[in-house]
Amino acid sequence: MAHLVAPRPAPPAQTPSLPAPPAPRGPGLGGGDLSGEKTATTGLLLEYEAEGEELPEVGERSAVVDSDGREVAVVEITEVQVLPLRDADLRLALGEGEGHRSVAEWRAGHEDFWHGEEMREALGDPEFVVDGGTMLVVEWFRVVEVLRGA
Template sequence: MDITTYWQQFKQSHPEVTTDEYEAFSLGAEDDLQQQDQLAKLVYDGIKTATTSAYDLYKQDETDPLPKFGEYGIILDGHHQPVCVTKTVVVETVPFLQVSAEHAYHEGEGSRTLEEWRKVHWDFFKREYQEENHEFNETLPCVCEVYEVVYR
């Protein structure tokens, strides 16, 4: 199903939603379709209710804005198909080393421990920063977002 049709179906079942503003996106590495599928399933199943991104890597323009409280997102799988609609309920920016164990748990991946979260995200952010010719370090800001699934 295409993204626009999926959004319209969501709005028909939620008449209280009057906005047509949403972002459709996949979670995980751009070149790892299997990871995108896995993360989309975790969101769909209600296990993954949070995500973290590197603040510095957001393009501070209209094409890739920072997440905002109350905004809607359409989670896509690795084949760019809509899986569910989320609504952002918390956004905070903290240094990498200050991301909490609670946030790591709500990311819903692996053992859900802070130790594993730090290892996986360190490797991920390091690669992402290298692609932009920058160096990642533990004091750089991370955007921690918490959301809830509002439509499946």
């Protein structure tokens, strides 16, 4: 079952910039896609715990930066879900905007990433594997502003 974080008003200042293409988690817009096709990004709850980070909150705004470090857009989190991997659905697979046509395709692509050396190193577990009970943090967002020069 998904748990939604209650909506909160947008903070007065933006949170730190997030990269595009996306880092292991965080609302990034791969390939600089500012069309709004990508509306979700998924990370592991374990990442937040390992880094001592709080979960994102509805209403938070972040700058998206391109590979040259230029801010290209501002996104706002519209929904946050914490759910087990087994509950990932087609809405999420499509919302990630990566061209997946099924949950199985989406899961296979994400498992490849989550089982990769970079993730295992970040989690401090060289044997880390996900299963249906692995908890995810899904950030739903919208592009609120495309910045000049993007």
